[in-house]
Amino acid sequence: MDEATTNEAQELEASSIRWRPKQMAFRTFVSKSEAADKAQALRVVVKRPLVTKLTKGLVETYQICNPQFKYSEELNPKRYLTTPSTGVLNDGYDNVNSDLILTVNYSLVNQETQRRYIVKDVLGHGTFGQVAKCWVPDTSCFVAVKIIKNQPAYYQQALVEVSILTTLNRKYDPEDKHHIVRIYDYFVHQRHLCICFELLDTNLYELIKINQFRGLSLSIVQMFSKQILHGLALLKDAGIIHCDLKPENILLCTSVKPAEVKIIDFGSACMEDRTVYSYIQSRYYRSPEVLLGYQYTTAIDMWSLGCIVAELFLGLPLFPGASEFDLLRRMIEILGGQPPDYVLKEAKNTSKFFKCIRSVHNIDNGEICSGGRNAYQALSVEEYEAREMKKPSIGKEYFHHMNLEAIVKNYPYRKNLPPEDVIKESRIRLALIDFLRGLVEFDPAKRWSPFQASKHPFVTGEPFTCPYKPPSETPRMPVAQNAKVDHHPGGGHWFAAGLSPNVSSQFFCSCHILVLEFVSPTNLPLTPSVPGRTRPHNSPHFQVFSYAHGNSYGSVGSHGSYNDGIGHGSSYGSYGDSNHMFAYYSPVAPSGMNMHPQASMSMLGTSPDARRRFMHYSHGNGLGISPSAGNFAALPLGTSPSQFTPPSSYSQVSAGSPGHYGPTSPARNSCHGSPLGKLAAATQFNRRKSLGYPGSCQVQEGSSLHWQGQINDGMSSSQGEGNPSVIGTSTSHQHSNFSSGSWMQQQGGDGSIHNISGSFKPCTSIQSGRSCDKFEASLSVPDPGDWDPNYSDELLLQEEDGSDVGSMSTEFSKSMHLSSGDPSVGLGRSNRVSNPGSNSSIQRQNGPMQGFPHAEIGSPTSAHDLHAGCGHVTSKPSHFIPHISQSSPSRLGQPPLNRFNHGRSSGREWNHIKVQHPPASFVSGEPHSPRKTSLNNGMPWGRRGNYPVTTILPAASRGRKDYGRIA
Numbered sequence: 001m002d003e004a005t006t007n008e009a010q011e012l013e014a015s016s017i018r019w020r021p022k023q024m025a026f027r028t029f030v031s032k033s034e035a036a037d038k039a040q041a042l043r044v045v046v047k048r049p050l051v052t053k054l055t056k057g058l059v060e061t062y063q064i065c066n067p068q069f070k071y072s073e074e075l076n077p078k079r080y081l082t083t084p085s086t087g088v089l090n091d092g093y094d095n096v097n098s099d100l101i102l103t104v105n106y107s108l109v110n111q112e113t114q115r116r117y118i119v120k121d122v123l124g125h126g127t128f129g130q131v132a133k134c135w136v137p138d139t140s141c142f143v144a145v146k147i148i149k150n151q152p153a154y155y156q157q158a159l160v161e162v163s164i165l166t167t168l169n170r171k172y173d174p175e176d177k178h179h180i181v182r183i184y185d186y187f188v189h190q191r192h193l194c195i196c197f198e199l200l201d202t203n204l205y206e207l208i209k210i211n212q213f214r215g216l217s218l219s220i221v222q223m224f225s226k227q228i229l230h231g232l233a234l235l236k237d238a239g240i241i242h243c244d245l246k247p248e249n250i251l252l253c254t255s256v257k258p259a260e261v262k263i264i265d266f267g268s269a270c271m272e273d274r275t276v277y278s279y280i281q282s283r284y285y286r287s288p289e290v291l292l293g294y295q296y297t298t299a300i301d302m303w304s305l306g307c308i309v310a311e312l313f314l315g316l317p318l319f320p321g322a323s324e325f326d327l328l329r330r331m332i333e334i335l336g337g338q339p340p341d342y343v344l345k346e347a348k349n350t351s352k353f354f355k356c357i358r359s360v361h362n363i364d365n366g367e368i369c370s371g372g373r374n375a376y377q378a379l380s381v382e383e384y385e386a387r388e389m390k391k392p393s394i395g396k397e398y399f400h401h402m403n404l405e406a407i408v409k410n411y412p413y414r415k416n417l418p419p420e421d422v423i424k425e426s427r428i429r430l431a432l433i434d435f436l437r438g439l440v441e442f443d444p445a446k447r448w449s450p451f452q453a454s455k456h457p458f459v460t461g462e463p464f465t466c467p468y469k470p471p472s473e474t475p476r477m478p479v480a481q482n483a484k485v486d487h488h489p490g491g492g493h494w495f496a497a498g499l500s501p502n503v504s505s506q507f508f509c510s511c512h513i514l515v516l517e518f519v520s521p522t523n524l525p526l527t528p529s530v531p532g533r534t535r536p537h538n539s540p541h542f543q544v545f546s547y548a549h550g551n552s553y554g555s556v557g558s559h560g561s562y563n564d565g566i567g568h569g570s571s572y573g574s575y576g577d578s579n580h581m582f583a584y585y586s587p588v589a590p591s592g593m594n595m596h597p598q599a600s601m602s603m604l605g606t607s608p609d610a611r612r613r614f615m616h617y618s619h620g621n622g623l624g625i626s627p628s629a630g631n632f633a634a635l636p637l638g639t640s641p642s643q644f645t646p647p648s649s650y651s652q653v654s655a656g657s658p659g660h661y662g663p664t665s666p667a668r669n670s671c672h673g674s675p676l677g678k679l680a681a682a683t684q685f686n687r688r689k690s691l692g693y694p695g696s697c698q699v700q701e702g703s704s705l706h707w708q709g710q711i712n713d714g715m716s717s718s719q720g721e722g723n724p725s726v727i728g729t730s731t732s733h734q735h736s737n738f739s740s741g742s743w744m745q746q747q748g749g750d751g752s753i754h755n756i757s758g759s760f761k762p763c764t765s766i767q768s769g770r771s772c773d774k775f776e777a778s779l780s781v782p783d784p785g786d787w788d789p790n791y792s793d794e795l796l797l798q799e800e801d802g803s804d805v806g807s808m809s810t811e812f813s814k815s816m817h818l819s820s821g822d823p824s825v826g827l828g829r830s831n832r833v834s835n836p837g838s839n840s841s842i843q844r845q846n847g848p849m850q851g852f853p854h855a856e857i858g859s860p861t862s863a864h865d866l867h868a869g870c871g872h873v874t875s876k877p878s879h880f881i882p883h884i885s886q887s888s889p890s891r892l893g894q895p896p897l898n899r900f901n902h903g904r905s906s907g908r909e910w911n912h913i914k915v916q917h918p919p920a921s922f923v924s925g926e927p928h929s930p931r932k933t934s935l936n937n938g939m940p941w942g943r944r945g946n947y948p949v950t951t952i953l954p955a956a957s958r959g960r961k962d963y964g965r966i967a
């Protein structure tokens with residue numbers, strides 16, 4: 001017998017020991033009692049069913065069948081998560097949309113820490129790129145990694161998100177009590193900025209969708225309102241405006257009991273005193289002042305909150321405007337008023353929507369024209385058409401000729417609700433109406449602040465007896481004294497973000513944490529790995545050049561859009577006083593806000609240049625702060641490139657393409673001014689049907705190039721720095737490579753060069769095929785096809801055919817008790833409204849509804865006193881819990897790809913994570929049950945059967961056929 005044969009025999013022998021068919025047909029009879037006795041004496045042997053053996057142990061099975069069989073992971077076909085998956089840019093790493101082509105098990109690597117993020121799924125897409133669910137082997141946990149498109153504008157703007165979130169997390173909410181998503185890490189991988197967040201669950205839009213567009217129970221609406229208010233209170237304290245609050249940007253936390261939500265997507269946020277862009281907010285949630293082009297504050301987020309709260313209750317957007325004209329028209333009709341004259345007098349866009357019918361001379365702030373009559377009157381459709389030379393898009397009416405009160409009061413009650421509960425709920429509805437009135441208030445000055453709103457009986461659960469009189473707003477208690485940073489009109493995103501393109505030249509590949517923050521002893525130490533490093537790396541988009549401090553402002557971040565051909569050398573980025581130094585984080589590194597390697601104290605910037613500049617510009621030039629002020633203001637963090645409002649003289653580039661929409665809400669279609677655009681998000685993922693579309697979507701590609709118009713409101717000593725001619729002389733920028741023209745996208749294949757501006761395409765207006773349909777009923781039957789971005793007849797067919805999924809969904813919805821959904825209604829077309837004539841006849845069809853008074857809301861937020869405020873928070877164990885085995889499909893609709901269980905970490909610390917160390921609970925132990933979702937944990941909406949939220953994908957999610965294909 002030769003050696004091979006011997007081996008084969010041995011292998012065969014071994015395999016036959018491992019597994020062989022059992023002789024089950026005949027065996028000795030054993031009585032039940034005997035069997036029981038025996039069983040007690042025996043060990044428990046867990047048998048794996050045959051199917052499991054054959055599938056989980058597939059390789060083993062193959063080897064039994066064919067001992068020659070060898071398994072090699074490399075030979076596995078790739079499962080693509082990104083579409084299109086053809087690599088055409090960046091040496092084949094990126095697709096035509098500049099998205100990194102992801103496959104299952106693709107590794108994203110933070111070069112500095114060598115931490116690997118193994119991609120398991122895609123959670124969503126947005127304007128800025130893809131969000132992937134990743135496994136971190138180091139810590140044995142899942143995280144969400146936002147992989148930013150490989151284009152400078154996206155890259156820069158993503159830095160704003162990093163900067164703002166890091167500041168919010170560490171400085172304002174170190175104990176994670178304010179319902180703001182946590183950021184853990186950021187790094188550059190294959191020229192893509194990757195931002196690592198805590199993994200969250202479904203967003204509220206998806207939740208509503210899962211609930212078949214029926215409203216959620218009042219108790220849940222109340223609970224979420226309270227939590228979002230906590231977040232907004234924090235933002236207000238920090239002087240930060242979110243600018244894109246909407247259901248898609250509020251995500252459920254995983255496995256938190258009772259349910260919690262968190263606010264995400266700070267990519268559009270800006271500082272309150274640096275409201276640079278006027279085309280902001282997603283359309284349905286856009287405040288009147290933004291729409292009208294009036295100055296805005298954190299109050300715009302309160303308006304959005306009002307819209308969100310109403311939508312949570314109704315299951316439908318309150319103002320689903322198909323265009324800005326339509327939006328305003330709906331506001332006026334539903335709220336029964338209009339923006340105050342003082343706003344209209346000043347706003348830039350008033351003439352687009354209003355005509356002046358009286359003298360406006362006597363209008364002062366807050367005062368209405370004599371006699372209480374408005375000086376302005378909204379244009380009719382015909383007048384608008386005559387003025388604008390085009391018909392305005394008008395969407396379908398869901399709440400035809402109804403005001404807010406009628407809409408809420410007449411919303412169907414749950415079927416079979418006992419009369420006493422109907423009475424109780426009707427009282428709570430009155431409270432809700434009053435609450436909403438305070439939020440969707442036309443006058444921004446009268447709109448309630450988060451603090452005021454949080455004391456409303458609807459939120460507190462106290463009996464509502466009469467219209468609420470809000471307490472006067474308590475004076476703001478900043479955590480730190482604000483720095484006044486000079487604002488420079490030449491500034492772009494970098495400026496706005498307090499980040500410096502200059503410093504990116506000294507980019508350390510893995511983006512040090514640049515924290516100079518000494519607010520709380522609980523703050524994490526500065527990254528230990530940073531000091532002493534001198535090896536510069538290129539930013540993916542900004543070349544290394546020898547740093548010359550020239551006329552630069554500060555060292556800490558700099559302003560100046562990358563698009564700016566001049567390349568401003570000015571920097572901003574930190575603020576603080578002698579006791580506190582607050583700095584935003586610059587992934588582009590050392591000059592951002594780093595520690596002096598040798599110093600025992602933090603310094604502004606680690607770049608030697610930065611430090612020198614600090615000395616040189618002691619009169620306020622150095623750091624973009626005014627020494628004379630003593631105090632330092634928060635940086636202008638800027639907003640999204642998607643929010644440029646182009647000066648009219650600039651070229652108009654529209655974002656978006658016909659038939660392709662942004663990934664999330666219909667409101668997204670407004671493009672909100674992004675030169676990055678919804679264009680970028682316009683992929684085949686984003687099919688949307690019959691949406692009102694504003695059409696014009698005109699945004700300016702070059703707006704970051706030539707952005708202008710911000711008034712210096714900072715310190716006089718800094719104002720000189722605001723002179724573009726000064727900043728334009730930055731020596732460093734002479735070497736820099738920030739202009740759009742000079743930035744080059746690496747191109748696979750032919751090597752041709754695309755600059756960013758070249759990649760924008762004109763936007764075509766979309767006329768909604770259905771948008772002008774009128775419904776007779778005052779509350780028409782909402783058809784998701786009319787406004788659901790992902791709805792299509794194709795999907796409808798799938799829904800109707802897919803009874804299995806439909807029934808699952810129904811069952812899921814039923815078990816969630818999210819609303820009053822009638823299980824019998826089945827999947828899809830729902831929210832049918834019975835005649836709203838009488839209260840008793842108005843039953844929200846379907847399912848059990850949690851009566852507000854009975855809701856076991858628990859006390860998720862009781863400890864979160866809104867005025868616990870910054871720096872006053874009491875310590876509580878952090879509640880980070882690894883993500884469950886679901887992902888959170890966005891409106892793009894994620895296909896039901898593999899969901900992964902995950903375990904907790906092995907106990908290793910996240911020592912190298914720059915931004916935030918996950919709390920202790922994050923790294924503790926055992927595998928996590930996929931069933932322990934935020935929704936099956938005894939929430940008032942009830943039992944969840946065995947369906948975790950995202951295992952039941954919304955209809956649209958199932959419509960993606962080309963997703964996750966096998967190569």
Ligand SMILES: Nc1ncnc2c1ncn2[C@@H]1O[C@H](COP(=O)(O)OP(=O)(O)OP(=O)(O)O)[C@@H](O)[C@H]1O
Pocket residue numbers: 123124125126127128129131144146181197198199200201203248249251264265266267662663664681888889890891
């Ligand atoms: N931390 C997270 N955990 C789970 N899912 C997430 C997380 N962050 C984002 N997502 C998912 O990815 C989607 C897109 O994320 P995000 O809104 O941050 O991207 P964006 O590019 O800024 O989008 P937008 O187009 O709204 O600006 C979200 O709607 C959500 O479904």
